[in-house]
Amino acid sequence: MTTGLTDSKPEEPQSKRHELGEKLKLPFRGLKEKLHHNHHLHDAKVHLVHQKHKIGKFANLLNPNHRHDEEHEKACDEKRTGIAESHRFQSYFPEQDGNMVKWYVDGSDYFWAVSVALENAKETIYIADWWLSPELFLRRPPHVNQEWRLDQVLKRRAEAGVKIYIAVYREVVAALTCNSEHTKHALQALCPEGTPGFGNIKVMRHPDHNVLENAADMTFYWAHHEKFIVIDYEMAFIGGLDLCFGRWDNHQHALSDMHPEGVTNEIWPGQDFNNNRVMDFQNVQDWKQNELNKEDSGRMPWHDVAMGVVGPCVYDIAEHFVLRWNFIKRDKYKRDERFEWLELRGRQGDDEDLVGVQRPTHPVGGYQLHPLSPMETKHSENRGTVHAQVVRSSADWSSGILTEHSIQNAYSDIIRNAQHYVYIENQFFITATGDQQAPVRNTIGRAMVDAVLRAAKEQRKFRIIIIIPAVPGFAGDLREDGAIGTRAIMDYQYKSICRGEHSIFGQIQKEGIDPTKYFFFFNLRSYDRLNKTSEVKKREEAAGLQYRDVQRAQAEEVMGEGIHGTIDAEGGHDSHMGRRGEQGKQRHTANGELQDNVEEARRPDDVVKNMDAKRKFEAAAEGEASRNDLAATVAHHAMAGQGPVSEVAWEGDEEDEVNHWIQEELYIHAKLLIVDDRIVVCGSSNLNDRSQLGYHDSELSIVMEDTRRFGSSMDGQPFEAGWHAATLRRYLWREHLGLLPPQALDAGDDPNAQPPSDDSPNDVHDQDDSWKFVEDPLSDELWDMWTARATKNTEVFRQLFHADPDDHVKTFDDYNGYMPNKGVKAGHIFDRMIPPHEVRKKLDTVKGHLVWMPLQFLRDADTMAETGLQVNQWTESVYT
Secondary structure, eight states: OHHHHHHHHHHHHHHHEEEEEEESSSHHHHHHHHHHHHHHHHHHHHHHHHHHHHHHHGGGOTTTTHHHHOOHHHHHHHHHHHHHHTTTTGOSSSOOOEEEEEEESSHHHHHHHHHHHHHHSSSEEEEEOOOOTOBBBBBSGGGGGGGGGGGHHHHHHHTTOOOOEEEEEEOOTTTOOOOHHHHHHHHTTTOTTTTTTTTOEHHHHHEEOOOHHHGGOOSEEEEEEOEEEEEEEEEEEEEEOSSSOOOOOOOOOOOOOOTTOOOOOOOOGGSSSTTTBBBOOOOSTTTTOOOSOOOTOOOOOOEEEEEEEEEEEHHHHHHHHHHHHHHHHHTTTTTOTTOEEEEEEEEOOOGGGGTOOOOOSSSSSSSSEESSSSSGGGTTTOOOOOEEEEEEEOOOHSSSSEEHHHHHHHHHHHHHTTTEEEEEEOOOOOOSSSSSSTTTTOOOOHHHHHHHHHHHHHOOOOEEEOOOOOOOOOOOOOTTGHHHHHHHHHHHHHHHHTTOOOOOOOOHHHHTTOGGEEEEEEEEEEEEOOOOHHHHHHHHHHHHHHHHHHHHHHHHHHSSSSSSSEEESSSSSGGGEEEEHHHTTTTTOOSSSSOOOOOOGGGGGGHHHHHHHHHHHHHTTTTTTOOTTTOSSOOOGSSSTTTGGGOOOOOHHHHHHHHTTEEEEOOOOOOOEEETTTTTEEEOBBBHHHHHHHSSSBBBEEEEEEEEEEEEETTTTEEEEEEEHHHHHHHHHHHTTTTTTTOOOTTTTOGGGGGOOOOOOOOOHHHHHHHHHOOHHHHHHHHHHHHHHHHHHHHHHHHHOSSSSSSTTOOOHHHEEEEEEEEOOBBBBBBBTTTTHHHHHHTTTOSEEEEEETTTTTTTTSSSSOOOSSSSTTTTTGOO
């Protein structure tokens, strides 16, 4: 009788011999298995590996090419280069047919559309921004739109299960005040642990400024400047608008925000009321406070342009985000389990390196495939008629790739081949015509020279029209030492345009051609009246307080600490978030909802004081008959159909009204190129080296040409214009000329304030005569109005306000004589003795916002920006 045990005995020696042989082959396999199964030992080993990699970063000081020197890295670079070289403009991204693209002019329409799109997100939201203010109201006025504050919207979507990924620029604190640390803490604290949505909002900041972590890859000078949003891989927004304070505006561009009839009607609460020419943003983490007094100063109005996209290009915009996310994960958060690697459908397997996915031996954070549902469910094909291509400025420091400057390539190629006109709106204008204008290196200026010389040779009517800010930085008094950086930028701009033989004008004049027949530079300005009436003064006296105290109380009410909590998901904290020990018990119920009532005793003393001030101010108004005909702003009278501003009521002394008229430059922040009513380029890219070289600031833009053509005219001849380009150009020109009506705050029924869809195309305002009037961009009648209004507006702003800069100011001595005496604030009426009716009469003639750019400003000064600690050979590239 045999058993299994006895049957196996003869084989035992053979089994032992085999096992011994295996141990001799792999003598450490047992130890390896023990390490794997002993979690403490394994974790210790992984920790040592991570520390080794962290310390190993110091070795990169001797190898700046460390992301491109290994064989697999070289292979990936070669693959990316091959893709880019096969595409127009040497862009990594292909040309794509079938896009639906919608344009947005100014922040009111754009932010409303973004609010609708975010609220409808179902799977994922990507946001890339230079600056993001969690407390930004996407709809106005804030008092009746508190649920449309950006952080509230994101919180709702996170609680609904939407995964939200945000990449923001980490600023150099000594130079900028946007406080990305506050952005991170505030957003990551929206959904505390144990509440719905916990972990669904992830915020990355880059580049890192920690010497111990990133010694070899420190980036102080350059910024992540992209501004785009991707929702569910179905829709994207791209353009010049950050989701931050100071950007919300509408076509009338009001400066005043005083509301004696009720402070709840305020449009710009707290930090959102800003004028960088007077005072830069300060302590933005305390968003409720604002040291800029609405009784004395106007805000800086803001003009911008953005696009909404549905179609194949959405995937390309998303791919750029995924690459950036994975690069930041690799560069900064590789050992942080809160941040996963993003895999991209269509870029898997051998192609996952194209979007920066890495497979370390000990990965931390896991991998997540995006989009969460298959691309086939996104219905991205054949959505519209726009042929489009994504272009970018990106490089090793910003996304781990070899330098790409396809934005510069696109600008140069499109401008050089223009036949009729080039129209540019941009924050800056710094460019070169060759290699003789160091440190400026981008050569978009050369393309402009080539286009003009070709037009002159062919005897074609041709114009290059450029609109940029009067002062392209955020200095106060340009005569002060603190403004030397802004003066340096202006100096480079004038040298790009018209000063020196290598300037654009100099190169054209060298060929015997008058450049002023082809080039036209403009700025934008707005005026308004501070609504500090005698009624306000009486209430202040009766209540024993200032209107600004009431203003702060209103900001407390609509922008209170609210939903943030006191500690974010990673234990981070900043001063606005209250005491660390009060997490969860002060502002949230057990399920994470915001408490409606917070006992006044728990509020900080200054909050209680401000809210008490508001009650006193409102009590002082009881029994008074408030005048409803006193406008909080009169800026809309520069727009169509509003009647003369001289007929607007004023309460009190007429001479006192003179002290309340104000003006300010209308800050152009758009990054827009329109050519021949057919091609549009829009995105985040300025016209300077920082944006165009590729290895400085990172940027993303989109080139668009609508295949939908319609009958129009060009220089008096029939012309087939592209619908997207021509309608946008006509709309912008009518805004600047004052031929559009002012906008209402409630944009719920405005097609231009909705996300792109088949049901809400742009309303191009083609129902009045102005649509036809601006049809032909080379029309003499149109050009006569354009230049006449610019001339008249320039004269009025000069005569009434001594607005600067100005062509009459050619030296700093001229400047001192031109600016107001002490006691008269810049931006107010210069001559306080001027009769009130004369001020009104002159302002009646201001139509729209166009003014001429003063090309003669400080022309005869010895130097605009002295070389020193701030501007020198090591820092000059910062200003170009």
